[in-house]
Amino acid sequence: MLDRSRVIAANEYRRERWKNGTGWTREILRMPDRTDWNWRLSIAEIERDGPFSVFPGVDRELVLIHGNGLRLRFSDGEVRELQPPHGRIRFAGERDVSSELLDGPTHDFNLMWRRDAVAAELLHRPLVGPMLFFTEPGVSWAIHLLAGQAKFDQASELPPLWAGDTALLVDGEKRGRYALEGGGELLAIKLMQR
Template sequence: MTDTGPRVVPANEYRRVRWKNGLGWTREIIREPEADDWNWRVSIAEIEKDAAFSAFPGIERELVLLRGNGLRLRFADGEVRELHPPHDRLRFAGERALVGELLDGPTHDFNLMWRRDAVAAELQHRPLVGPMLFFTEPDTTWAIHLLAGQARFDAASALPPLEAGDTAILQGENERRRFLLEGGGELLAIKLTRL
């Protein structure tokens, strides 16, 4: 993992960029490292019309419906899956050809991508009720995306509070670290471990 230390990326600082295939837009939250050959990337895809998804050879993907009335994923091999509110999700290989079809209006979809030969990733959808602990190691990073509510880290972390839509990146800075998060709402917690 690139060791840039813990930080909060406010929702209004996400970078709006074109999809790789040019057929849509995504708001990129973070890529590690910053180079084009990143090991992992977190973004929010804005799907405004039916469109083919970009191909990402060697990449695993997990998509979570954030907003909208649903999305149908029609794979070229014949498999069809639907994501429904509130937060249906699907993990699939980035090489698979597919078209995203809107069920009833535009959607926003949380998009986690990771290079399968470099990183192991685990995405959890959790309510935030009371304190949650996250531990980082030199080879482990957490990305915490607040779906709803408000949250605050303990004073030792020196991080600003999280508002709905913000993302915290927790990295260990070459040592094991503990982060205590408290608040109310719900979140996506993504654990990324370097292989």
């Protein structure tokens, strides 16, 4: 699924315009790294009310990571709010949705995956002591550190994680084990090839 395990520092994220041109995103990673990706991680910077881009065939999950909240209005009448500290919502990318800021700009962690190629599960967890992540053929993890600092065991040969960084733990020919220690809060995304 991925070429190698690695840490992407927050200052390496690519800032680019939304597909519909009405906002900005800091792209953490897309896999594979081309326009027809199977999954993508980014941080949406929402500075004003407006429509979201439409992504047919893609499922999405948003997690509020900074700001005072976001209201999503879907064209079918559903209304959902992402409230601090880490409100979240999962929805189909083809749904028409507009956002309304509740009290100032927000930053929202954005996981997107093509439902015919990948299954994804996003977990929000405190980091208090050690956590173990296992990779295997067809199963990878992305770990986004929301707050605090952490480090992997020496065998992983990965650098430390600081708040805002993301680690990619890749599937290989055999089962892999990654031990993460530290203090803080994280998002752990399990990505499974279909």
